[in-house]
Amino acid sequence: MQSWEQPTAVKHGIGCLENLGEELMRLGVRKPLVVTDQGVKAAGLLDRVQAILDEKGIDRAVFDRVKGNPPVELVGEGSQAYLDYGCDGLVALGGGSSMDTAKAIGVEVANGGCILEYEYGHKPIEKRIPPLVTIPTTAGTGSEVTLWAVITDPKRRIKFNVGGTPLIAPHVALIDPVLSATLPPNLTAWTGLDALSHAIECYTMTYAQPITDAVALLAIEYIGKYLRRAFACGKDMEARYKMAMAATLAGMAYGVDSAGAVHAMAQTFGGYIDVHHGYLTAVMLPVVMEYNWMGNPEKFARIAWAMGENVAGLRVEEAAKVAVRTVADLVNDLEVPPLSSTGVTEKDIPILAKMAFDDPQTVGNPRDLDLAAYEKMYRRLLAA
Numbered sequence: 001m002q003s004w005e006q007p008t009a010v011k012h013g014i015g016c017l018e019n020l021g022e023e024l025m026r027l028g029v030r031k032p033l034v035v036t037d038q039g040v041k042a043a044g045l046l047d048r049v050q051a052i053l054d055e056k057g058i059d060r061a062v063f064d065r066v067k068g069n070p071p072v073e074l075v076g077e078g079s080q081a082y083l084d085y086g087c088d089g090l091v092a093l094g095g096g097s098s099m100d101t102a103k104a105i106g107v108e109v110a111n112g113g114c115i116l117e118y119e120y121g122h123k124p125i126e127k128r129i130p131p132l133v134t135i136p137t138t139a140g141t142g143s144e145v146t147l148w149a150v151i152t153d154p155k156r157r158i159k160f161n162v163g164g165t166p167l168i169a170p171h172v173a174l175i176d177p178v179l180s181a182t183l184p185p186n187l188t189a190w191t192g193l194d195a196l197s198h199a200i201e202c203y204t205m206t207y208a209q210p211i212t213d214a215v216a217l218l219a220i221e222y223i224g225k226y227l228r229r230a231f232a233c234g235k236d237m238e239a240r241y242k243m244a245m246a247a248t249l250a251g252m253a254y255g256v257d258s259a260g261a262v263h264a265m266a267q268t269f270g271g272y273i274d275v276h277h278g279y280l281t282a283v284m285l286p287v288v289m290e291y292n293w294m295g296n297p298e299k300f301a302r303i304a305w306a307m308g309e310n311v312a313g314l315r316v317e318e319a320a321k322v323a324v325r326t327v328a329d330l331v332n333d334l335e336v337p338p339l340s341s342t343g344v345t346e347k348d349i350p351i352l353a354k355m356a357f358d359d360p361q362t363v364g365n366p367r368d369l370d371l372a373a374y375e376k377m378y379r380r381l382l383a384a
């Protein structure tokens with residue numbers, strides 16, 4: 001039996017951030033902990049949230065120390081702040097790192113103990129997290145609607161997943177594309193390609209289901225049409241809105257299921273070396289697609305169609321290869337640097353390949369994988 005569950009109310013539209021106060025009051029939150037990072041603060045977005053809360057007379061505490069690939073210790077500090085300030089809800093303002101940190105804080109304060117104990121497959125989450133409103137400032141992660149938080153364990157140099165249950169899902173996702181208007185082009189590209197990776201991986205994985213297929217396909221269509229525009233002109237609000245919706249749709253596909261080799265590689269790599277998750281998925285996606293298309297040519301052919309390519313009359317295998325070239329073109333247009341820019345070299349390949357192979361997301365990949373396949377893909381990436 002397969003299932004799909006979406007416990008998060010998705011509220012979206014240009015300027016909808018103004019409704020934050022009402023949403024918190026509706027959830028019965030009197031003093032939220034606002035979880036965010038220094039980049040969001042520097043962009044002035046935290047000030048806007050504070051002003052909106054002031055207008056409604058809502059008290060709050062701010063935890064603004066989130067960083068990329070958030071570590072276990074940071075979650076503990078956030079939970080302590082939540083308890084010290086007597087908070088009764090959470091607002092996550094930022095990208096995947098802030099939203100995942102807020103979810104993990106919610107797990108700790110509701111269930112006790114350390115987030116490490118709740119690594120998927122270990123101790124189950126038994127209690128619903130406190131009311132959480134997610135406010136994404138990028139269009140990529142989809143964490144605003146997923147049932148997962150990804151946390152880094154620096155001691156083991158791995159990232160681990162927490163969740164897989166509606167108990168960790170945000171209560172409300174407030175998606176205002178205006179917040180992404182100041183996102184720099186490289187982060188627009190990387191986060192947008194992370195969303196594309198979620199959509200393509202969930203659409204083609206071995207246990208995809210009709211509901212995730214439907215949302216993933218529209219996400220692919222929107223990204224094919226609007227990501228270059230958002231990259232080229234940050235204030236193009238139509239492009240920003242469609243990218244925000246694409247990220248959420250892709251999150252709905254990714255949020256209840258797994259992914260494939262792109263995320264098996266990107267997540268393990270991000271635990272090994274502190275590199276932006278979206279960048280890793282962006283650089284890895286074309287090489288993984290080149291390997292994977294033969295596992296499900298029909299679906300890869302439909303990806304080409306969704307991305308606007310005219311594949312009518314082509315043999316299905318040819319159309320599938322068009323999808324691979326189309327995504328490679330997009331990654332190239334968006335000026336994604338090669339993997340060698342991270343400093344990894346050939347000598348790192350055996351350990352990186354082994355970590356990816358051991359990642360649970362390997363299981364859903366549309367083409368069978370072994371260590372040699374991962375090593376081959378890593379060699380391709382480093383030769384680029």
Ligand SMILES: [Fe+2]
Pocket residue numbers: 141194195197198263277281
């Ligand atoms: Fe991702």
